[in-house]
Amino acid sequence: MNYLIILILQISFNICKSLEIRYTYENKLGPILLVGFALSVMMILGVYLSIGGLLKGDWGVIVVYVVGSVVGKFLSWTINKKKYRNKVYNLIK
Numbered sequence: 001m002n003y004l005i006i007l008i009l010q011i012s013f014n015i016c017k018s019l020e021i022r023y024t025y026e027n028k029l030g031p032i033l034l035v036g037f038a039l040s041v042m043m044i045l046g047v048y049l050s051i052g053g054l055l056k057g058d059w060g061v062i063v064v065y066v067v068g069s070v071v072g073k074f075l076s077w078t079i080n081k082k083k084y085r086n087k088v089y090n091l092i093k
Contacts (some may be wrong), residue, residue, distance in 0.1 A: 003064045009046040011075065012066025013039060018076035052078050 053061035
């Protein structure tokens with residue numbers, strides 16, 4: 001059960017991290033604060049559960065933690081690449 005919770009927390013954390021960047025780009029303070037609060041809670045819970053498992057000798061939590069992080073980054077990239085790709089390219093030019 002801890003594996004599933006850690007996986008969901010890591011996926012959600014990485015998606016929210018990209019949302020925080022997006023809302024910062026759009027200058028939306030309310031959503032930034034809400035997402036920042038959610039990020040803090042997810043980070044603390046994820047680290048707590050992962051370290052708790054490691055202290056019990058369960059090395060599988062490392063794999064789940066990393067896989068959740070990679071899947072979350074991939075999902076946030078696929079969700080946000082279409083909306084902001086042209087805006088970022090125009091900003092760099």
